[in-house]
Each structure stands twice: as C-alpha cells, then as structure tokens.
Amino acid sequence: MADTxxxxxxxxxRSFGRPQGGRQQQGxxxQQGxxxxQQGGRQQGGRQQRGGKDDNKWTPVTxxxxxxxxxxxxxxxxxxxxxxxxxxxxxxxxxxTLKDEVMKIIPVQKQTRAGQRTRFKAYVVVGDHNxxxxxxxxxxxxxxxxxxxxxxxAKLSVVPVRRGYWGNKIGAPxxxxxxxxxxxxxxxxxxxxxxxxxxxVAARVPKKILQFAGIEDVYTSSRGKTRTMGNFVMATFxxxxxxxxxxxxxxxxxxxxxxxxxxxxxxxxxxxxxx
Numbered sequence: 001m002a003d004t005x006x007x008x009x010x011x012x013x014r015s016f017g018r019p020q021g022g023r024q025q026q027g028x029x030x031q032q033g034x035x036x037x038q039q040g041g042r043q044q045g046g047r048q049q050r051g052g053k054d055d056n057k058w059t060p061v062t063x064x065x066x067x068x069x070x071x072x073x074x075x076x077x078x079x080x081x082x083x084x085x086x087x088x089x090x091x092x093x094x095x096x097t098l099k100d101e102v103m104k105i106i107p108v109q110k111q112t113r114a115g116q117r118t119r120f121k122a123y124v125v126v127g128d129h130n131x132x133x134x135x136x137x138x139x140x141x142x143x144x145x146x147x148x149x150x151x152x153x154a155k156l157s158v159v160p161v162r163r164g165y166w167g168n169k170i171g172a173p174x175x176x177x178x179x180x181x182x183x184x185x186x187x188x189x190x191x192x193x194x195x196x197x198x199x200x201v202a203a204r205v206p207k208k209i210l211q212f213a214g215i216e217d218v219y220t221s222s223r224g225k226t227r228t229m230g231n232f233v234m235a236t237f238x239x240x241x242x243x244x245x246x247x248x249x250x251x252x253x254x255x256x257x258x259x260x261x262x263x264x265x266x267x268x269x270x271x272x273x274x275x
Contacts (some may be wrong), residue, residue, distance in 0.1 A: 127212025
C-alpha cells in the first residue's frame, strides 16, 4: 500500500509541462477576437497591391515611343513610311485596336542530362480586319506565359496589308493586288486575286489570317506538309507581307525625299528626359 501511492502521484503530475486542466483560456490564443491583429490587419486595410494605380501607365523608353506619346506622330503609316523599328508594343496599341486569336499551342521537348525538358510554343495572330495583321511565336515553360509573349511578339510584327481590285476599280479594295507567294519549310502558299463576292477560298488556317488582314475575296493554293500548322501559318503571313514588296505601275511615281520624324522633332527629343 505504501508503494502504490507515489506511483499515483507520478501519473497525476505527468503533463509535459502543462497543467492537468488542458489549455488555459486566459494565457492562450484569444477566443473572441480570432487571430491576433485582425482588427488592424487584413480585414480593414488588407494587403496593398504592388505598383499602385499608375501600373498601367506607359513610360516610353525609345525615341519613337516618346514621339508617339508626345503626339508628334499622328499615324502609324508615318512609321511605316520611314521603316522605323518598333521596339515597344504600346506604340501599336496607341494607333490600332487589335483582336487576337491563338492558332495553336504545341509542346516541345529538349533532351538534357536531367531528362526531357518540356515547354510550350504558342502561335498568336493579331489584326484589325482593316489592313493590318501580325503573327507572333513564343516558347515558355507555362502556357499562359507563352500566349502573352506571343501576343507581344505579334504586335511588334504588325505589317500593313495592301489591298486591290480584281477587275474594275469600283468601290473599296477587296482582294490582293497581285499574285503573291509565301514559303516556310516545305509549305508554300499562293494568293491569287478574286472577283468581288467570291469570298476567301482557303483552308481554315490561312482563312483566319486573311480575315484578320481585312481581305474579303481571294483564291489560295498551298503545297507541302500543310499539316504542320506552324509552317502553314507563317507561310500565309509571309505571303501577305509581300503585298507591298511588289510595286505596281501606279506606285512608280517619284516621291520627294522627306525628313524622318527624328530629324523633324530633334529639339523635342533633346529637351525630353534621356533614358
């Protein structure tokens, strides 16, 4: 009897440093207010967003961007006239209202020492359905990153599309001015002028690009491995870009030499902030 009494006392005191009554309500977490600091934490003010309200404001970093933002260049055709390189996609957004569509997303792999590295390649087409079209290709680890990068690349590659007539020059231009051909890989695409009302006689892939370019009537002919959609898309885009490469006799007139926007607005560029 004398030996069992101390064991009972030991069992009653084994609580690993805690009292037998469980957690104390006074010294533990507050039960009424929930997490400490909720009154001045996320409930009232919340976490502030990075960048503030001026995150979407465009700050140009090139001379051309500064001229566009300052209103010195009124039209995008002034940029195309002097073949000025466009390095900021905001310049395109300033002049044009573009729509985009993802043509294809394919996984691509690279063999490394650690194994196969898989990334995603996206093909995106942009256009305003009124004589401007662009194509962008981007490869990234994630699909969303590839699509956004391809959209930026497509805007930077926007080119003007020359349209013409099939017969009499009645109404607005509706077809390609001449026969043009584009080639990428084994795929070659040929565009042939068509009468008004014919429509776009083409497969699904080139038809979408021609619609974005604003061409209403055209015949198409394709050869090669057209199942490779990437080459099919790029061959059609290369054919569209050649509409201004061939000069018809009505464009043979001598044009007076003009100053570039950089020369005309040299004082504006020298006064502005240097980046």
